[in-house]
Amino acid sequence: MLMQSSAIFSSKPAWVKAVHRTSSTDSNSMAATVPAPKWAQKTVTLPPLRRGCHLVTSQILKEIRPDLSEFKCGLAHLFLQHTSASLTINENYDSDVRDDTETFLNKIVPEGRSAPWKHTLEGPDDMPAHIKSSMFGCALTIPITDGRLNMGTWQGIWLCEHRDAPTARRVVVTLNGI
DSSP states (O other), X not given: OEEEEEEESOOSOOEEEEEEOSSSSOTTTEEEEEEOOEEEEEEEEEOOOOSEEEEOHHHHHHHHHHHHTTOSEEEEEEEEOOSSEEEXXXXXXXXXXXXXXXXXXXXXXXXXXXXXXXXXXXXXXXXXXXXXXXXXXXXXXEEEETTEEOOOTTEEEEEEEOSSSOOOEEEEEEEEEO
């Protein structure tokens, strides 16, 4: 796993004072100290993976953990920079779920020379890969709580590779919060 780029857009957490005025006569009635919002962004390159659905949570976390640990509350946005693969959140325990999902996708999106697709310049698996990518999507948003991705016990991040020829895939992870 390679880290292509990294940028932190705020240094150590800065604290700012926010004042909420309940009336024009009581200007200090509800003063509170709140942390300033911050951002971090990193592009994670996942190694080539065979066709199918792959659990990549640990690879993503390995790359973002130092930045992620600085956030008390926020959102992690993951964006896959490709049109023939996808991201989704699903079962992280039983690998049969990933296999069954791949089987389902292959049944509902026809492939091969007899498929009705016009776009075949990049091979018979390319247009089906674009359709599958659109079905699952290329982006995820996950809450951050106390320096961790706040997913359910059985949830994990999947990279679904829809092409026959494996290729490295880039995921831009943007963290925002306090």
